[in-house]
Amino acid sequence: MTIALIDANAFYCSAQILFEPWLRDSAVVVASNGDGCVVSRNDPAKALGIKMGQPVFELRDLEARNQVKIFSSNYSLYQSLSNRMMAILEEHSPRISPYSIDECFSWLDGIADPEAWGRQAQAQVMRRIGLPVGVGIGPTKTLAKLANWAAKRWKAKTGCVVLLTDPSRQEKLLRYAPVGEVWGIGRRLSARLESELSIKTAWQLANADPKLLRRYFSVYVERTARELCGIPCFPFGDTGPERKQQIISSRTFGEKIY
Ligand SMILES: [Mg+2]
Structure with a gap:
């Protein structure tokens, strides 16, 4: 995949x-x-x-x-731009699954050169609606998310497109990435992973005992670890690990605060 x-x-x-x-x-x-x-x-x-x-x-x-x-x-502006961005991606992908207002998964099965596809998709969105996008590509949703994180972290070096299909590149990034940057592992979970299992990096999570992760945390954390190893556990159309944590509420403060 x-x-x-x-x-x-x-x-x-x-x-x-x-x-x-x-x-x-x-x-x-x-x-x-x-x-x-x-x-x-x-x-x-x-x-x-x-x-x-x-x-x-x-x-x-x-x-x-x-x-x-x-x-x-x-x-209303953001929603209409979002609709147009999704429409452009839909034209260029075999299948898409919008994930949030500005994020979309595309399945690239049958695409011979995924990195070139990513650069084309990025150029299309820029040319047609003027929005800069980052593209992360990997064998699972969680690795695609992490690749996207890397694309943004090293914008100049990567041109905001990162292909993470090669296992040695995966290992290098996983060893570098703090576990809190992994999709679905927020600040609270990363604090617990560190204090209870001494897991600080994405690499350590990927190599933790899945049964232990399920017992101490949840089936979502276990699946996240498997996804980091390249085993797809969040299928197409599924939301992924605890989607609610990913969305930032626009109503953090209901009223003006002084
Ligand atoms: Mg964004």
């Missing part, structure tokens, strides 16, 4: 920048409903130290000095 995960870079920010392209190299953030907290930030905003979930009032000084542009969220 060969699966790609296509994910827009800083999706909400990129969507806003489409209409104000002169902001492309400036720090941009998008605030949640009611302008409570940061729900999307681009690379220049990250470089300023702005965090996801950071209260917007903390950024008002930077905004006053023109160092960051803050947008209120516009979900």
